[in-house]
Amino acid sequence: MRVDAAALDDEFEARGWSDGLPVVAPTRARVDAMLACCDRPRDAELGTMPPRHGIVTPEILAVNAVMAGCRPAYFPVVLAAVEAMLDPAFNLFAVQATTHPCAPCVIVNGPIAAELGINGRYGAFGPGVRANATIGRAVRLVLLNVGGAAPGILDRSTQGQPAKYAYCVAENEAESPWPPLHVARGFDAATSTVTVTAAEGPHNINDHVSTDAHGILATLRGALTDMGANNAYLYGQPTIAFGPEHAAILAAGGYDRAALGRFVFEHVRLPRELWAQGGMAGMFEDRFPDAEWKPIIACPQDLLVIVVGGFGRHSCWLPTFGDTTRAVTRAIARADGTPLASVAELAGRGARPPSTS
Amino acid sequence: MSELEILVPVPATRTPAHPLAPRLAALGGRRIGWLDNRKANAAALLGGVADSLAAEGHAFARELAQKNATAPAPEGVMAHLRTCDAVVLAIAD
Known part of the structure; x- marks a missing residue:
């Protein structure tokens, strides 16, 4: 669709397509650049996202990641987080629709956290680092625009919470005396993962x-x-x-x-x-x-x-929301499930064309 | 005015089908289950509906059941409800 560039944010706000903050215009060129870090067909169906049951594809995720301000290299993390949230054990329908203020918290482990500069040190739950801010925001925009979790409509959270804007953090593995979370959950230390948990x-x-x-x-x-x-x-x-x-x-x-x-x-x-x-x-x-x-x-x-x-x-x-939802950990991986050692393995490869073409 | 061509961030939907159960022709003589999710207003809502139907002259048996609000009903509760001709569920908060 075509929009007046000067009125982009007003247009998106009026249509209920934003989190209330200004967005980056999801032009075709920017979305294609985002998909350069994805090895799946851009129209591959990854499932539907409740409660609206929007059809999840790499392209729709990329549109929202562009809007959030993600660098393309962040996209594999966004995609893994969305796949983790779609695991039935996470019970995203309830997480999205409850009156409780839970939001999916994305915890990133493994070498990709450092590669992307995801903050796990000072102020990691707060502002100041683009990776944390925009990966977290992209997840929220997907929950809003694909899942339909508009406050007071399908998101019935009584009060909401600030973490519903963005909630992404890396574990500070270098200064931890214990094996990192993903190792405790059965992954190799060299595998990068996201863990989602529906948390206050x-x-x-x-x-x-x-x-x-x-x-x-x-x-x-x-x-x-x-x-x-x-x-x-x-x-x-x-x-x-x-x-x-x-x-x-x-x-x-x-x-x-x-x-x-x-x-x-x-x-x-x-x-x-x-x-x-x-x-x-x-x-x-x-x-x-x-x-x-x-x-x-x-x-x-x-x-x-x-x-x-x-x-x-x-x-x-x-x-957390309680035992109706379980934390889910997913490897940041290629389409065939092989964990990525580095997002650079995908950078520039470009998403494959639509599977129907 | 400078225009931009942008991609829409909201996709098409595919809503799971939830077909309605066959309707009962009449309530008289039937066993009706009432499933309460234990939230504060569920019992009040279910009781009000049942009382209203009874006041209209529908003579049905009431089979009361409870589940907690965040989990599927246990198998024992489901087995009980399967013996009913129809079940009414109240989702309250």
Whole structure:
């Protein structure tokens, strides 16, 4: 279609095609440049995206990635994130349509995170880095334009949240004392992956004084005992994103990923006298393994642990929608499923022409 | 005015087919299931509908069932509902 260049943003806003911010015009040349980093036919159907059930193709993803401001090299990450969200285990229909404020958080692991400059250090959940900002924004524009998740229409989130604009972060693998998330989830360290989790925005965990694991864990226990979080009644897979300093203290105290999961399962619990007074009391008790002291995860393995950030005594946790959605990890890969060692393997190859031509 | 040729960011849709179940000719003498998702207004909505139909003279048996709001109904609940002639589901919030 043809639009007045000077009125592009007004036109897109009026048609409900934007997130409210100005967009980059998705011209044919720009979309083709985006698809230069994709080895699939531009019209290959990858599925439909609920709740609107828009047909997902590389080309429609590229249009939205252009609008978001992505560099073409980012496109394999966007595509992998979308494929992960379309996994039935992620339950995107519910994630999109719920009154809860969850947004898919895209966690990038492996060498491609560094290659693209995806921030996993200072301010990684915040602004300032194009890769994080535009990959996250592209995912949101796809959820809006392909999935139809317009606020108040098919996205019924009561209040929304800022992370619905963009929610993409890399794990700070270099400063983590533990194997990275994707290795814990069964991938080789050399394979680059995206993990999507339907999460609230990061909730800060400030511990400025502890010099041993005991203190950090006490702070953790206080922060995660949160009756207002869905996990208090619905379990699921919350993520703790430890700052490197907190992670180092915990590792020195002998805590690895498994031990942290056991700690949260065993010690972050809500007593009946508290949970029964409000929240979602009366709705899910049939699933409580221990109603007197209710855990926030159903088993230790359901805690996701990553390391994010620069120096400083802060960590955060990402409460989730609950166990109706599961985190999904996908390799950033070629069309045949072979993981990409580098996005440069695709750059300039160009998307194949439409499969029908 | 400078014009741009742009690609539309909204694709065509393919909505899954959800055909309606065959309609009952009458409710009299039938077993009607009422599936409550345990959200605050579900029971009120279902009860109101059932009471209204009963007040209109439809003499049906009420089979009440519950599921939690975020997961499919357990097999035991589904087995119970399969014995009904029709099921009414309330999705409340």
